[in-house]
Amino acid sequence: MARSRQVVILKTVNPADDEGDGLPSMGSIDEVQAILARFNTAHDNAPAGRAADMSLLRLYGPGLIAELSTSSPDVKQIMVTMTDDDFAFPVLARACREQKWTLMDPESGQRLRF
Secondary structure (H helix, E strand, C coil), X not given: CCCCEEEEEEECCCHHHCXXXXXXXXXXXXXXXXXXXXXXXXXXXXXHHECCCCCEEEEEECCEEEEEECCCCEECEEEXXXXXXXXXXXXXXXXXXXXXEEXXXXXXXXXXXX
């Protein structure tokens, strides 16, 4: 059985422009949810798609599960568990290219910009 892999999606930032203010906003929760919906990624019709503790919004897409924190009105990062790389990676690559987002491997810190 294939092992699932996690990546983090962040807004692409030019290091020269980085002012150290933390992660830039990717948009509001509703905006990011609408963007991901264009890539066949949405909640599973649970109440508002939120986890039992209501602090996460879990979205399901082709070969992936995306989790957004609901503790802030703006999304700063998205944790993605790829359950099938063959399906998930092309979808994530297209979304990142379109939105100027970056994929980061949380274990190595390596970033893949599109």
